[in-house]
Amino acid sequence: MNLPLIVPPQVAFSLISPDLALLVTSVVILAVALFLAPEQGIRWLAWLAAAGILVAAGSDVILLLGSQLPATTFSGSLVMDPLAEVLDLVILAAALLAVLLAANRPEASPDYLALTLWSAIGMMVLVSAHDLIVLFLAVEVLSLPLYILCAFRPDRPTSLEAAVKYFLLGAFSSGFLLYGLALLFGVSGGTNLTQVAAALATVGSASLFGHGAIGTALIAEVGIGLVVVGLGFKLAAVPFHQWVPDVYEGAPTSVVTFMSVGTKVAAFGVLARLVDTVFVGSAVDWQGLLSALAVATILAGAVLAIPQQNFKRLLGYSGILNAGYLVAVLVVGSQAATAAGVYFLVTYALMNLGAFAVISAVSGGEMEGVMIRRYRGLFYQQPWTAVAMAVFLLSLASIPPLAGFFGKLFILQALISGHQLVLALTVVAGTAITLIVYGRPLLAMFSPPDPDSPPLPKMPMAVATAIGCLAVAVVAVGLVPGAIVGLVHGVSQIGPLSGISGR
Amino acid sequence: MLTLYLPIVIYFTISLLVCFGIMGASRVIGRPKRQQSVAKLQPYESGIVPEVQLGPKFSIKFYLVAMLFLIFDVEAVSFYPWAVLMRQLRLYGLAEMGLFILVLGIGYAYVWKRGGFQWDR
Amino acid sequence: MTLPTVDFLVVSALLFAIGAVGVMVRKNPLIMFMAIELMWNAVNLSLVAFARQFQAISGHIFVFVVVVAAAAEVAIGLIIIVLVFRHRDQADVDTLNAMKG
Numbered sequence: 001m002n003l004p005l006i007v008p009p010q011v012a013f014s015l016i017s018p019d020l021a022l023l024v025t026s027v028v029i030l031a032v033a034l035f036l037a038p039e040q041g042i043r044w045l046a047w048l049a050a051a052g053i054l055v056a057a058g059s060d061v062i063l064l065l066g067s068q069l070p071a072t073t074f075s076g077s078l079v080m081d082p083l084a085e086v087l088d089l090v091i092l093a094a095a096l097l098a099v100l101l102a103a104n105r106p107e108a109s110p111d112y113l114a115l116t117l118w119s120a121i122g123m124m125v126l127v128s129a130h131d132l133i134v135l136f137l138a139v140e141v142l143s144l145p146l147y148i149l150c151a152f153r154p155d156r157p158t159s160l161e162a163a164v165k166y167f168l169l170g171a172f173s174s175g176f177l178l179y180g181l182a183l184l185f186g187v188s189g190g191t192n193l194t195q196v197a198a199a200l201a202t203v204g205s206a207s208l209f210g211h212g213a214i215g216t217a218l219i220a221e222v223g224i225g226l227v228v229v230g231l232g233f234k235l236a237a238v239p240f241h242q243w244v245p246d247v248y249e250g251a252p253t254s255v256v257t258f259m260s261v262g263t264k265v266a267a268f269g270v271l272a273r274l275v276d277t278v279f280v281g282s283a284v285d286w287q288g289l290l291s292a293l294a295v296a297t298i299l300a301g302a303v304l305a306i307p308q309q310n311f312k313r314l315l316g317y318s319g320i321l322n323a324g325y326l327v328a329v330l331v332v333g334s335q336a337a338t339a340a341g342v343y344f345l346v347t348y349a350l351m352n353l354g355a356f357a358v359i360s361a362v363s364g365g366e367m368e369g370v371m372i373r374r375y376r377g378l379f380y381q382q383p384w385t386a387v388a389m390a391v392f393l394l395s396l397a398s399i400p401p402l403a404g405f406f407g408k409l410f411i412l413q414a415l416i417s418g419h420q421l422v423l424a425l426t427v428v429a430g431t432a433i434t435l436i437v438y439g440r441p442l443l444a445m446f447s448p449p450d451p452d453s454p455p456l457p458k459m460p461m462a463v464a465t466a467i468g469c470l471a472v473a474v475v476a477v478g479l480v481p482g483a484i485v486g487l488v489h490g491v492s493q494i495g496p497l498s499g500i501s502g503r
Numbered sequence: 504m505l506t507l508y509l510p511i512v513i514y515f516t517i518s519l520l521v522c523f524g525i526m527g528a529s530r531v532i533g534r535p536k537r538q539q540s541v542a543k544l545q546p547y548e549s550g551i552v553p554e555v556q557l558g559p560k561f562s563i564k565f566y567l568v569a570m571l572f573l574i575f576d577v578e579a580v581s582f583y584p585w586a587v588l589m590r591q592l593r594l595y596g597l598a599e600m601g602l603f604i605l606v607l608g609i610g611y612a613y614v615w616k617r618g619g620f621q622w623d624r
Numbered sequence: 625m626t627l628p629t630v631d632f633l634v635v636s637a638l639l640f641a642i643g644a645v646g647v648m649v650r651k652n653p654l655i656m657f658m659a660i661e662l663m664w665n666a667v668n669l670s671l672v673a674f675a676r677q678f679q680a681i682s683g684h685i686f687v688f689v690v691v692v693a694a695a696a697e698v699a700i701g702l703i704i705i706v707l708v709f710r711h712r713d714q715a716d717v718d719t720l721n722a723m724k725g
Contacts, residue, residue: 008595027606030613110613133686140693147700154707163704168656171697172647175663178690179640182670186633189678191686507627566706570699577695584688 025052033110077131127269162250177230183223248316297324332418364457377449
């Protein structure tokens with residue numbers, strides 16, 4: 001067999017500078033750690049990681065403000081568009097908070113920092129992926145460090161249990177994703193999403209490779225279904241949602257903070273890109289599949305959240321619920337809908353990161369500290385923490401005029417203008433149920449304290465600052481929704497590719 | 504067309520025959536089950552019946568070394584395509600491979616420094 | 625004469641199904657993990673078959689990437705499972721039930 005002529009890809013290094021910044025930081029951290037004793041200088045390394053994340057965020061902002069976007073690089077297998085860069089910023093915010101939260105905890109180590117950065121790189125590549133191979137590789141790069149991070153407190157049985165569950169289900173769902181990608185490759189004969197989109201636009205009753213029983217339309221349909229289900233795991237959507245509460249409960253809080261936002265953002269980004277470039281132009285019924293997943297996910301998340309006693313589990317089910325909203329908005333398949341999804345994700349990231357930061361600070365690493373009963377009378381012990389938590393919870397419950405309300409509102413608008421009335425009603429129902437869910441911890445915080453509860457741990461300055469910033473952001477985004485709406489709408493033009501894919 | 508599969512069919516037939524042949528032979532030649540004593544049917548004729556299923560035991564150290572070997576072994580596979588196409592890829596390929604080796608090397612040094620290769624720790 | 629591509633796809637689908645059922649019915653994480661590896665390798669068979677059909681080298685590259693990713697996955701999975709073995713006498717997903725609800 002003659003080898004084809006391989007041409008080295010043209011790489012625009014300025015386009016991938018955020019990813020490079022993280023990669024260099026992680027390698028430097030490991031290299032520096034070689035010369036330090038295991039427990040020595042970890043705070044210094046944490047600041048180094050935070051600085052690397054800030055540099056990456058800075059180059060992201062430069063790209064956003066510059067005129068380079070949208071562009072493709074690596075022979076069209078990575079696409080850098082405003083959507084990807086904005087989602088990158090959210091991912092970086094989550095990584096930064098994880099590093100800050102971990103700095104004073106037993107889990108802090110050079111490995112922890114490097115793994116967090118690598119996972120963030122995987123997420124950032126995933127939202128830019130425009131090639132089946134890159135997509136798969138990015139999913140693995142984001143997942144593998146997370147499996148290890150979940151097990152970062154081996155002294156706790158729940159941490160190992162969370163890691164085993166997350167790993168087994170994650171590898172299982174990766175198998176489905178991989179099979180789906182293989183089938184899409186089989187229909188199109190190419191791995192670039194543009195090729196896949198072109199092939200899916202023409203699938204019909206034509207049989208696969210001249211074999212009567214198997215039609216290309218069937219293969220394409222099964223492939224899309226498997227890809228959506230496999231990515232749904234990362235998004236925490238039904239049917240692979242079982243891991244969420246257990247992993248949220250068992251894994252270290254700093255890790256959960258990062259993964260709850262990061263994996264959702266990355267999975268939403270890649271699904272939005274697939275919908276826009278591949279699904280919309282295809283002759284396959286992808287909307288029915290996504291609608292069914294969305295309804296099941298919203299209902300499962302909302303109903304199962306009601307009886308939870310553990311705050312992290314409660315937020316886990318809330319994560320499932322919000323994954324449902326994100327899948328629902330994807331059904332519409334328009335750019336306005338994607339913009340609504342991005343806006344929702346930004347607000348969700350703010351309030352979810354804030355809530356987990358408060359949980360991390362209040363629990364101080366104790367298992368008992370994450371129970372809702374521990375929050376009784378928080379207002380009388382740490383009034384500002386309680387107020388911040390109240391802001392986050394009210395925003396999660398979509399009470400106007402906080403950020404969460406507008407996120408939900410734009411999703412509803414997108415659904416109604418896309419004539420998805422059933423989905424819109426499900427979103428409303430899910431929101432109504434969550435009033436009960438978030439109401440319970442709210443009431444606990446402002447009821448009189450338990451006299452014999454132990455004193456709360458002291459909050460590190462960096463964490464307190466982060467919580468304060470997030471709370472102010474939730475209020476500010478709520479009061480001035482227009483400020484980021486404009487940004488997000490400008491941003492959700494997905495790539496230069498919508499034109500290419502023939503829409 | 505189907506004749507292509509004939510060797511596989513023959514293979515399966517022979518293995519099934521051997522399998523059932525041996526089982527049948529032991530049934531015919533051996534004593535029937537009801538004539539055996541209860542003790543004969545236990546995993547150990549004397550001693551304590553195990554409560555959990557035990558597999559063969561391996562040292563934990565073995566796993567660690569095996570996994571480190573596995574990782575570096577498989578990553579080294581990435582060298583082969585590059586070696587084949589080295590001239591076509593020119594400086595780009597060389598730089599890319601240099602970066603790859605650098606990252607891999609720092610990982611290796613890190614594992615080494617943390618004592619991952621010490622057998623008796 | 626060579627075998628038609630569809631035959632490979634059928635075998636691949638069967639292997640994938642065997643792996644998926646294995647994950648669902650088995651209790652030992654090691655065995656479950658082996659079943660997952662079977663699923664991944666079933667996909668590799670599909671990919672190679674497609675690559676041969678299209679004469680597309682990207683399919684082979686895909687398999688290559690999958691194998692490398694699978695090796696990393698094996699290392700990480702085994703480490704986690706070995707950690708569980710270290711902290712308990714036995715590894716059985718049914719005994720991993722400290723968290724419920």
